[in-house]
Amino acid sequence: RGRLRVHLRATWLSGKTRPMEYRVAQLEALGRFLDEKKQDILEATASDMGKRRWGPEGLFELGLVMERENFLTSKFWPFLQVTQLDSAFIRKDPYGVVLIIAPWNYPIHLFLVPLIGAIAAGNCVIVKPSETSKNTERLVAEMLSCYLDNDCFAVVTAGVQETTRLLENKFDYIFFTGSASVGRIIMTAAAKHLTPVTLELGGKNPCYVSDTCDVQNVARRVAWGRFFNAGQTCIAPDYVLCSVEMQEKLMPALREAITEFFGSNPRESPDFGRIVGDKQFRRIRALLCSGRVAIGGQTDEKERYIAPTVLADVLPSDPAMQEEIFGPILPIVVVANMDEAIDFINARPRPLAIYAFSCDSKVRVLERTSSGGFCGNDTLMHVTLTSLPFGGIGNSGLGKYHGKFTFDTFTHHRGCLHRNMGLEALNALRYPPYSQQKLGLLTATFEIKRKGTCTLL
Amino acid sequence: MEKMQQVVGRARAAFNSGRCRSLEFRMQQLKALERMVQEKEEEILAAIKADLHKCGHNAYSHEILGVLGELALAMDKLPSWAAPQPVKKNLLTMRDEAYIRPEPLGVVLIIGAWNYPFVLVMQPLVGAIAAGNAVVVKPSEISENTARLVADLLPQYLDRELYPVVTGGVPETTALLTQRFDHILYTGNSTVGKIVMAAAAKHLTPVTLELGGKSPCYIDTDCDLAVACRRITWGKYMNCGQTCIAPDYILCDPSIQSKVVENIKETLQEFYGEDVKSSPDYERIINKHHFRRILGLLEGQKIAHGGESDEASCFIAPTILTDVSAESKVMEEEIFGPVLPIVTVKSVDEAIEFINCREKPLALYVFSNNKKLIKRVISETSSGGFTGNDVIMHFFLSTLPFGGVGNSGMGAYHGKHSFETFSHRRACLIKDLKMETTNKLRYPPGSQKKVDWAKFFLLKQFNKVRIGLIALGLLGIVAAVVIKVSCF
Numbered sequence: 053r054g055r056l057r058v059h060l061r062a063t064w065l066s067g068k069t070r071p072m073e074y075r076v077a078q079l080e081a082l083g084r085f086l087d088e089k090k091q092d093i094l095e096a097t098a099s100d101m102g103k104r105r106w107g108p109e110g111l112f113e114l115g116l117v118m119e120r121e122n123f124l125t126s127k128f129w130p131f132l133q134v135t136q137l138d139s140a141f142i143r144k145d146p147y148g149v150v151l152i153i154a155p156w157n158y159p160i161h162l163f164l165v166p167l168i169g170a171i172a173a174g175n176c177v178i179v180k181p182s183e184t185s186k187n188t189e190r191l192v193a194e195m196l197s198c199y200l201d202n203d204c205f206a207v208v209t210a211g212v213q214e215t216t217r218l219l220e221n222k223f224d225y226i227f228f229t230g231s232a233s234v235g236r237i238i239m240t241a242a243a244k245h246l247t248p249v250t251l252e253l254g255g256k257n258p259c260y261v262s263d264t265c266d267v268q269n270v271a272r273r274v275a276w277g278r279f280f281n282a283g284q285t286c287i288a289p290d291y292v293l294c295s296v297e298m299q300e301k302l303m304p305a306l307r308e309a310i311t312e313f314f315g316s317n318p319r320e321s322p323d324f325g326r327i328v329g330d331k332q333f334r335r336i337r338a339l340l341c342s343g344r345v346a347i348g349g350q351t352d353e354k355e356r357y358i359a360p361t362v363l364a365d366v367l368p369s370d371p372a373m374q375e376e377i378f379g380p381i382l383p384i385v386v387v388a389n390m391d392e393a394i395d396f397i398n399a400r401p402r403p404l405a406i407y408a409f410s411c412d413s414k415v416r417v418l419e420r421t422s423s424g425g426f427c428g429n430d431t432l433m434h435v436t437l438t439s440l441p442f443g444g445i446g447n448s449g450l451g452k453y454h455g456k457f458t459f460d461t462f463t464h465h466r467g468c469l470h471r472n473m474g475l476e477a478l479n480a481l482r483y484p485p486y487s488q489q490k491l492g493l494l495t496a497t498f499e500i501k502r503k504g505t506c507t508l509l
Numbered sequence: 510m511e512k513m514q515q516v517v518g519r520a521r522a523a524f525n526s527g528r529c530r531s532l533e534f535r536m537q538q539l540k541a542l543e544r545m546v547q548e549k550e551e552e553i554l555a556a557i558k559a560d561l562h563k564c565g566h567n568a569y570s571h572e573i574l575g576v577l578g579e580l581a582l583a584m585d586k587l588p589s590w591a592a593p594q595p596v597k598k599n600l601l602t603m604r605d606e607a608y609i610r611p612e613p614l615g616v617v618l619i620i621g622a623w624n625y626p627f628v629l630v631m632q633p634l635v636g637a638i639a640a641g642n643a644v645v646v647k648p649s650e651i652s653e654n655t656a657r658l659v660a661d662l663l664p665q666y667l668d669r670e671l672y673p674v675v676t677g678g679v680p681e682t683t684a685l686l687t688q689r690f691d692h693i694l695y696t697g698n699s700t701v702g703k704i705v706m707a708a709a710a711k712h713l714t715p716v717t718l719e720l721g722g723k724s725p726c727y728i729d730t731d732c733d734l735a736v737a738c739r740r741i742t743w744g745k746y747m748n749c750g751q752t753c754i755a756p757d758y759i760l761c762d763p764s765i766q767s768k769v770v771e772n773i774k775e776t777l778q779e780f781y782g783e784d785v786k787s788s789p790d791y792e793r794i795i796n797k798h799h800f801r802r803i804l805g806l807l808e809g810q811k812i813a814h815g816g817e818s819d820e821a822s823c824f825i826a827p828t829i830l831t832d833v834s835a836e837s838k839v840m841e842e843e844i845f846g847p848v849l850p851i852v853t854v855k856s857v858d859e860a861i862e863f864i865n866c867r868e869k870p871l872a873l874y875v876f877s878n879n880k881k882l883i884k885r886v887i888s889e890t891s892s893g894g895f896t897g898n899d900v901i902m903h904f905f906l907s908t909l910p911f912g913g914v915g916n917s918g919m920g921a922y923h924g925k926h927s928f929e930t931f932s933h934r935r936a937c938l939i940k941d942l943k944m945e946t947t948n949k950l951r952y953p954p955g956s957q958k959k960v961d962w963a964k965f966f967l968l969k970q971f972n973k974v975r976i977g978l979i980a981l982g983l984l985g986i987v988a989a990v991v992i993k994v995s996c997f
Contacts, residue, residue: 467909486566
């Protein structure tokens with residue numbers, strides 16, 4: 053492992069990843085990986101996540117295609133363009149050898165999107181896929197090396213202990229997607245080497261539903277967001293806040309939406325996934341004793357199946373409200389009004405996303421809360437727009453990516469100034485010995501500078 | 510510990526009250542800060558003089574001018590910086606509002622350094638206030654006069670709960686770092702930088718670390734040596750070498766080494782006269798500890814010029830060392846003093862290699878008439894910032910982000926970059942509750958057809974001129990119908 057890093061660092065120092073042509077070639081190779089191995093990818097992710105149809109992974113594949121498009125078309129070049137201001141410019145320098153640690157819930161998407169940005173930015177990359185999504189981990193470890201330059205890009209498979217040892221090495225950037233507790237460990241390890249990090253974490257994403265709403269559309273959008281990937285989505289609406297009247301109206305609407313999506317027996321629907329592992333299954337199952345089960349609630353340990361479930365009248369003290377659910381359970385917590393909902397949200401750690409459904413007042417929720425991102429009248433959709441930055445705040449993360457933001461994440465923005473060797477007389481103002489007159493002139497030129505754009509200083 | 514909790518707690522409560530959210534409030538505070546700098550100019554200059562023996566001209570141009578500039582810029586640009594920024598949409602979001610909303614982070618901590626004790630707390634403070642945060646300011650205790658002054662002045666001009674000043678040394682800073690902040694901006698050395706980041710990690714607090722290192726200065730044989738040396742002399746010996754972006758050491762061909770020394774000697778004479786000690790424009794080392802540390806670096810070195818010192822006044826003369834070996838002590842740590850080692854290299858390749866096998870510096874300087882050579886050095890090395898044919902100056906352009914990379918730091922500030930450092934850029938998508946038909950594309954049950962349609966909607970970038978609302982609506986309906994039909 054140490055040798056691998058040393059090897060990559062040597063390649064980095066050789067400058068192999070700097071030329072544009074090289075980076076484009078690698079990105080095109082990644083594209084070929086996606087196209088040629090599509091079936092293998094779908095099968096691997098299906099076995100990991102219990103999906104049996106193209107499902108969410110397919111939708112996210114679109115995200116990958118989008119990201120790649122961004123970088124391979126003319127949109128790429130302006131990113132690298134130095135920002136010219138006279139003879140001053142900002143150079144986008146790669147960091148060096150970067151580490152991407154990916155999670156298990158969208159095992160391809162969540163390493164590939166950062167990888168695309170890291171390659172486009174000119175770095176060497178070590179990817180560590182999640183050991184929990186074993187099939188995808190194996191696929192990535194075996195196949196990626198057939199497409200990408202092994203001198204610059206490597207895949208490392210590692211469990212908790214080996215990852216800890218991996219983190220003792222010095223990287224020039226670490227990109228991590230996962231839980232807040234592991235995020236702290238990563239950042240602490242990074243601190244030892246002064247390595248900058250991006251942490252894409254999680255939290256409980258509140259979903260406020262006001263009384264002025266088209267209930268059926270709300271129910272569909274919330275149900276879609278919640279039960280996508282069997283709830284194992286960092287930006288899934290974690291719980292609903294609404295009035296007791298709205299809870300009453302939502303229930304049949306949610307039931308209808310679930311049936312519309314997954315049929316009368318979701319267990320048989322090829323579009324409804326499974327929980328990734330036994331440990332996670334048991335954890336989520338334990339959350340069912342919160343409030344009362346209004347829809348669903350069935351489980352099957354062998355299949356790691358948990359039915360799309362809605363819990364009514366959940367209390368803030370209930371188990372389902374103590375941790376990020378990350379499963380197909382939607383608790384509804386009753387609040388008196390929007391102000392109470394906002395106070396409820398603000399009393400808790402800042403989430404990765406906040407959702408608000410309303411015909412008129414969703415923007416008030418936006419303005420009085422803080423979160424990574426916000427989507428009004430829908431769930432999840434804000435992350436499909438790559439012109440929007442994706443990232444958390446506080447406990448839900450630091451840094452951001454998607455589209456150009458990924459590229460910027462993996463580059464050091466270096467301020468450069470090119471001065472003329474001539475015009476030395478103008479510099480006289482800054483040299484000692486100093487006099488009152490010099491200071492007066494200096495202040496005067498400063499005034500000129502403020503009004504104009506020349507750098508006389 | 511309790512005191513820190515109280516101070517930070519009060520700042521947080523004040524932030525939560527929402528009063529620093531409005532632009533008017535922020536402008537008002539920035540204006541008050543500007544008044545403070547203008548009205549108390551004499552006191553500020555006096556404090557800096559007491560700490561660093563810095564003359565009025567230098568103190569004004571290094572510390573006050575920059576702050577005034579930053580304030581003017583922030584007040585001028587705040588409305589545009591703080592405005593929500595609409596973003597490019599795709600077909601699917603065409604009817605929606607999509608924008609990035611800059612929001613304050615919350616309570617931020619600014620830890621200053623002693624070498625430019627006023628500007629290094631004030632400049633970040635301007636950005637943090639402009640971005641709408643509450644700010645805890647912790648000036649360096651080593652520059653004690655300025656620290657005391659900042660602690661006295663800020664409460665007289667700014668909101669006391671939102672912008673408290675905390676004074677003290679290591680124990681107080683350690684206690685402060687156990688509190689939760691929403692961003693920490695630290696200026697100082699790498700060792701403490703690691704401690705700050707580790708403390709921040711416990712709360713997942715983002716950090717901006719403005720650290721240091723040895724900033725190399727390469728002088729090409731093809732350059733106007735007299736001009737180059739004058740500029741280097743200015744940048745090296747200003748503030749008695751105690752500048753994070755001072756050219757730390759020189760790399761040049763052995764054939765020009767003696768000329769370089771001659772030129773610098775001449776310039777020193779020009780700047781400080783025969784007796785440097787009596788020049789009012791030459792500063793002193795901050796304290797005895799650093800005085801002794803810097804003198805220690807001279808051991809065993811060939812002193813081509815200078816070397817005189819006086820412990821009582823912490824005076825060290827501008828010193829030049831020649832034929833310095835890469836392994837010597839003076840080449841191991843950041844000098845942060847008026848000692849300029851010259852290391853000879855036989856080519857620009859050797860210079861690049863020399864720079865690259867060391868930690869990434871905060872600044873890199875190259876003097877040459879050959880533009881291609883300069884371009885080459887920039888592209889084959891990495892550094893926080895860069896100035897060609899001068900030193901220090903990239904610091905003064907507020908459009909350039911100022912920060913380090915690797916051991917020299919992370920994050921950046923100055924001008925708009927300060928505002929962005931202290932803001933959260935929140936992604937916002939506001940949709941309609943209608944247009945449900947297009948949503949059917951994404952709902953289960955799934956199908957390949959749905960994927961293909963979704964691809965179309967997501968990948969086509971929205972161009973207002975190209976497709977009308979009606980056409981889109983029709984498209985959505987057609988898609989929905991096609992899918993419904995194909996599912997039977």
